[in-house]
Amino acid sequence: MIDVIIIGGGPAGVAAANYARARGLEVLLFEKNRIGGLITLTTIVSHYPGLDTDESGESFGIKLEEQLNSNDTKVIFEKVEKVELEGEIKTVYTSNSKYEAKTIIIATGSEPKLPPIDKTDGYLIKPNVYEKIADAKDKEVFVLGGSDGACKEAISLARYARRVHIVQNQNALLTIHEFKEQIENNDKFIVHTSSELESLKVDKDEITEVNIIDIVTGKVKQYADGPYLVFAYIGQTPNSSLFIDLLEMEDGYIKSDGIRTSIPGVYSCGDINVKEMRQISTAVSDGTLAGIEAYNYIRKG
Structure with a gap:
């Protein structure tokens, strides 16, 4: 019987594991891709205390x-396919086995949303193109989204790209002053x-044309x-299908x-x-509390 099963290996899940292990609990963490979760897709991690300069x-x-x-x-790098949460014993199923625990910590995070683009007029329409930042060298790129995350990635892209278009469906960029100021003061944007x-x-796996529509006037700008290159940062979709x-x-x-x-005995962070x-x-804070609360639950049990 495992003390704690953690589903998800992003910052929240890792923090939960750290604090549970420090209290002597046996911890099993499941991650379907790689440790770090969505943050590993970020070019530069910012504002978190103790980061290295330009921490990727x-x-x-x-x-x-x-x-x-x-x-x-x-x-264990496996996808969790089913969970049973009621009762004193919690059960997690993967395609290979099942695992039982006294507590479960859910830290499954989210996935990037995709633009609602489909095949039209016989052309292959790619819903999302994730490219390495360095691939933007001397290219014209489009960033979909105007939030903090989108603007931060756009700023990183501007180090390499010839020009960066930011496509925002609101009437202004919804980002912090720090990022807005950098964008306004850089003529690449x-x-x-x-x-x-x-x-x-798309022709031969390259995007040859981009069409941007003004949602107020209906006018289309054609490039x-x-x-x-096109990068999408238009929000996230929660990885919650197991728990609906x-x-x-x-x-x-x-x-x-x-x-x-x-x-x-079931926690989420x-x-x-x-x-x-x-x-x-905030994810690390949640994970810290979840790891400690799992310990308190087991100790009282």
Whole structure:
């Protein structure tokens, strides 16, 4: 019988593992891709205390994995396919086996949303193109989204790209002053507010045309001198399908008091929760509390 099973290896899940292991609990962590989760797709991690200068999402993820190794957290890289949460014994199923635990910590986070683009007029329309930042060298690129995350990635792209278009469906960029000021003071940027990606044309796996529609006027701007790169940062979709019929939910996110769900011994932390702010710092805070509360639950049990 395992003390704690953690589902998800992002900052929240790693923090939960660290604090549970420090209290002597046996911890098993499941991650379907790689340690770090969504943050590993970020070019530069910012504002979190103690970061190296220009800390990349990839290097941050490596540090998280090193922490798990240093405290002997057992990590299994498998997708969890089913969970049973009621009762004193919680069960997790993968395609290979089943595992039982006294407590479960859910830290499954979220995945990037994709633009609602499909095949039209016989052309292959790619819903999302994730490219390495360095591939933007001397190219014209489009960033979909105007939030903090989108603007931060756009700023990183501007180091390499010839020109960066930011396509925001609101009437202004919804980002912090720090990022807005950098964009306004760099002539590489073209900002398209009240606009969306209408369509792409792709030829031999290269985007040759980008069409941007003004959602107020209906006017379409066509860019037909590709190749272009397109990066989508238009929000996230919660990884909550396992829990839809098991826990109290709101818009696909788990409802809790911060970490405690509606089932005793089951905790949720990080971006999977209903919450106002989704940052690394808030995820780590949730994970810290979840790891400690799992220990308290077992100790009292």
